[in-house]
Amino acid sequence: MKVLKFGGTSVANSENILKVENIIKKESSQKIVVVVSALHSVTDQLIKAAEQASNNDDGYLSIIKTIEEKYLNLVKELIPILEQSAWLSFVKKHFNDIEDLCNGIFVLGEFTGRTKDKITSYGEFLSSNIIAARFKFEKLDAVWMNSADHIITNSNFTNAKVDFEATERNLIKYFEENQHQITVVPGFIAKDHNGNTTTLGRGGSDYTASIFASLLNAEELQIWTDVSGMMTADPKLSPNAKPIPEISYQEAMELSHFGAKVLYPPTIQPVMVKNIDLRIKNTFDPEASGTFISHNIKISEGEEQQVAVGISNMSNIALLTLEGSGMVGIPGISAKLFQCLSYEKINVILITQSSSEHSITIAINEKNTFNAENTINSSFEDDLKLKRISPVKIESGLSIVALVGENMKNRSGVSAKMFGCLGNNGINIRAIAQGSSERNISIVISEKNIKKAVNVLHEEFFESEIKQIHLYICGTGNVGSKLIQQIYDQNKYLQENLLINLRIAGISNSRKMVFSDQGISQNELNEKLENGEQASIKKFAEEIISRNLRNSVFVDVTANAEIPKIYETVLKRSINIVACNKIAASSDFEKYKSLKNIAKNHSCKFFFETNVGASLPIIGTINDLIRSGDQITSIQAVLSGTLNFVFNNYDGSKTFSEVVAEAQKQGFTEPDPRLDLAGTDVARKILILARESGYPLQFDEIENIQFLPEECMNGSVDDFYSKMIQYEDHFKNILDKAKKEGKILKYVAEFKDGKAKVGLQHIAPESDVFHLYGKDNIVILKTLRYSEQPLVVKGAGAGAEVTASGVFADIVRSI
Incomplete structure (x- = not known):
């Protein structure tokens, strides 16, 4: 039958x-x-x-x-x-x-x-x-x-x-x-x-x-x-949830207790006692195998065996904590607590107790909070009056998430893996419980994080194929547009070779912004952005936080001074940041240090490799040297592809104004070329390198030797070009002086003995800096290990394509 x-x-x-x-x-x-x-x-x-x-x-x-x-x-x-x-x-x-x-x-x-x-x-x-x-x-x-x-x-x-x-x-x-x-x-x-x-x-x-x-x-x-059986997670929360082919009675009991709604715990008990097999099937897909529940499921100890069978969750949870010095070493406290709750027919879902016996925390259904608080405080009235025990503390708006599987007891590191992936996504755990059977690890988290937590855990334990990364990109200019194109072009490769899928979940330019949890496809990007809502960096950050998607990365490909103001807020939600915007890393030293510490304390990444040298591995190289115990003693660098292009092409055959105009036309300069020519950008870059080398340098401590006449700095961009024409003799004299010495002009940044300076220099042929062409950058590092023969990083240091590729590399590294 x-x-x-x-x-x-x-x-x-x-x-x-x-x-x-x-x-x-x-x-x-x-x-x-x-x-x-x-x-x-x-x-x-x-x-x-x-x-x-x-x-x-x-x-x-x-x-x-x-x-x-x-x-x-x-x-x-x-x-x-x-x-x-x-x-x-x-x-x-x-x-x-x-x-x-x-x-x-x-x-x-x-x-x-x-x-x-x-x-x-x-x-x-x-x-x-x-x-x-x-x-x-x-x-x-x-x-x-x-x-x-x-x-x-x-x-x-x-x-x-x-x-x-x-x-x-x-x-x-x-x-x-x-x-x-x-x-x-x-x-x-x-x-x-x-x-x-x-x-x-x-x-x-x-x-x-x-x-x-x-x-x-x-x-x-x-x-x-x-549904086609018990699922690895609630499909309403995790779209990638899949049916569990077979499961033991004990595992099914654990999953159903913590909210897996296909079965209720009392259902299983009568058939479990008789060792009767149970099968969950789908009326609307009767040919699907469903989930088979039995005592005869074999639990393998092999490494290839799935560690967990499923994730369940339960919402509308409240935590009640009873604590006080009067609980330590006193028998019967727990019995008294649970008895008074029993009288009120309040079910205790989860229990955890500190090893010092100073506190007991229980989880109950939120609807029972009022009755529970009253009955506990009433039962311990005498202890409360004598201040041996504090009034019961209540936290509401919580959920329980449970990771279940018989194989968990056979594998080390499951808890570390579970807590690590949650921590990396900014999910704070309020309470933890694990049975002695080791087949269930239950955690209590904020209700607002339930969807994110279930998806993070499901991805970590059940989706070995593809990891979803949600990108929020600010900036669609030269670099931003190239980055977006690279993401679309390269995503198939990343899926096949690195098992990650980059999903553009939000994008903003100076006018509009748009969001989509499922990702914005290439063919709909322009139309959606054009019809998006009014751009606001504050609202953009709020939207990222409220959507609370797992594996989120905020990408700043602008030079906007307002955007770094939200970095702290974003980092504190454990959202990775990748920035080619130099404002944050070159701001006040305490602010720079604070951002790095926040990222560290909230288990997220703050990468800005493209702040210096576009896609050249300069900051990463310095970081590797410092981490390995080396010490940077000096830095000599050409850090502006714009200035290098200008002075490589200014040979007297064209006016200085014409060479600068050509650089702007090819996209090597900012819209206002004075931002490059005044050396401010280079000063920021050497400041960042000095800081990454371990020196607490401030921007106003950098000596900036100007070569532009003061009059060129006033007025509009058109006025700037007019003034440069008027001062052509000034620029020609600088060039001729270098030629007479058999040298060339390079705009160089230097750091040594804790001091930094930037300015135009005459470079001799024997210098490593001499043979630097086009828009190339070079960084010459002397360290304790590289004292006689310096370490040199050289290559293209400007251009939207290479800068975008550097940002892309940082995104992949941040995952």
Whole structure:
């Protein structure tokens, strides 16, 4: 014999019931018991009608009418027309009874648990009768049996306890006397010893099926629902969740206890005791294998075995903490705490206690917080007066996330992996509990982080294929547009070779900004950005934080001085930052240091390699030297591709103004070339290199030797070009002087003995700086290890393409 249970969605309408019928026909080669729920949402609607009646609201009549129509339509669609009259009358009679009950509630203004059980029993009673009738008309050897006449319980209405001995006698007797192939029974409902209708509580129909399977020693229990088995995570939170092929009873119990809604813990108990296999199947995909739950699942200790089987979560949790010096070494404190909660029928979901015995923390359902606080403080009133114990502390707005798997006890580092990936995504853990079986690690976190946490854990433990990275990009200018194109072009390679997927989840320019959790595709980017909302860097940061997506990276490819003001806020949410914007790293030293410390303390990355030398590995090289114990003693560098291009091309054949204009045309300069020519940009770069070398240098300590006449610095960009023409002799004299010495002009930054300076220098042919062409940069590092022969980093140090590639490299490194 097999027992098959079909939930509310499986019997929600005639179309679904016909799917159930096809499943039954395939299974009916042996005897089966079919347990059915009420039509989808009917139980909730019946309760709502009764509650409205108790509140003197006659709206209950329309609710009852709506439910009645649903069942009448079901009869018309499932029962042959010549047989419909009797069944329509059957439905109407019972809805008259429901209305009479609600009328009584309306008059009395009272809705008791006993009445609630009576009213809610009609949902399963009616659906099971109609389905059984349909089977009979289809010539199936089916019979309807009222489970309420055979399942005996106590009188704890709405959550009755089963008398298994009496129930077993009734079921065995019935099935000895009735030999039909198919027995259709209503789930959820029972009767007490006095014949009053009772119900079996949450998951009651599943429990009914489990009781039948257990007491009749069924071969297998099948739970048919609207998903293809237990999932590795809640698919509503994690779109990449997948069915669990097989799982042990113990693992299933752990998952169901902490919120996996496919099963409820009481359901599993009767069949688990009898070692009866349980299978969860999908009514709408019956060929899918579903999830097989058994005692006979083999737990492998091999490295290839999955560490965990699933992640479950439970929302609306509150933490209650009882603490005080009067608890240390005093026996009975825990017993007293749990006893007072038991009196109030408050279920404790999770417990954790400090090793010092100074505090006990429990997790309960948030709706019980008020009663729990009152009963605990009342029970410990004397201790509170003597200040041996503090009043109970309450934290609400929390959720529990549990990682479950038998294999966790066979593998080291599971907790470290779990906490590490959560910490790297800025998810703070409020409480931790792990059973001695080591098959469950439960954590309490803020409710707002639940989706992020589930996805982070699912990605870490179940998605070895691709890691999703969410990028938020500020800036769509020369560098920004090149970076975006590189991301789209290179993403397939990253997926195939590095197992990461870069998803542009948000983008902003100076006018508009747009967001998409699922990523903005290349062909829709321009249109979406054009139609986006008004750009605001503050709102952009707020949106990133409120979306709270895992593995987020904020990318600043601007020179905007306002954007670095949000860095601190972003870093404190453990969001990585990649910036080619030099403002932050060259700001006040304390601010620079603070940002680096915040990143370190919040387990995230703050990378700005492209601040100096575009994509050249200059900052990274200095970092590696310092980390390995070396010390930078001096730096000589040409750090402006713009200035190098200008002075490589200014040979007297063209005016200085024409050479600068050409540099601007090719995209080597800022929109205002004076920002480059004044040496401010170079000064910032040498400042950053000095700081990364370990020296607390400030910007105003850098000596900046100007070569531009003061008059060139005033007015507009057009005025600047006009002034340069007027001062052509000045620039020509600088060039001629260098030529007479057999040298060339280079704009050089130097750092030595804790001091830095930038300015135009005459460079001799024997210098490493002499042979530097086009827009190339060079950095010459002398260290304790590289004292005689310096370490030289040389290459293209300007241009949108190479700068974008440097930002791209930082993004990949930050992951």
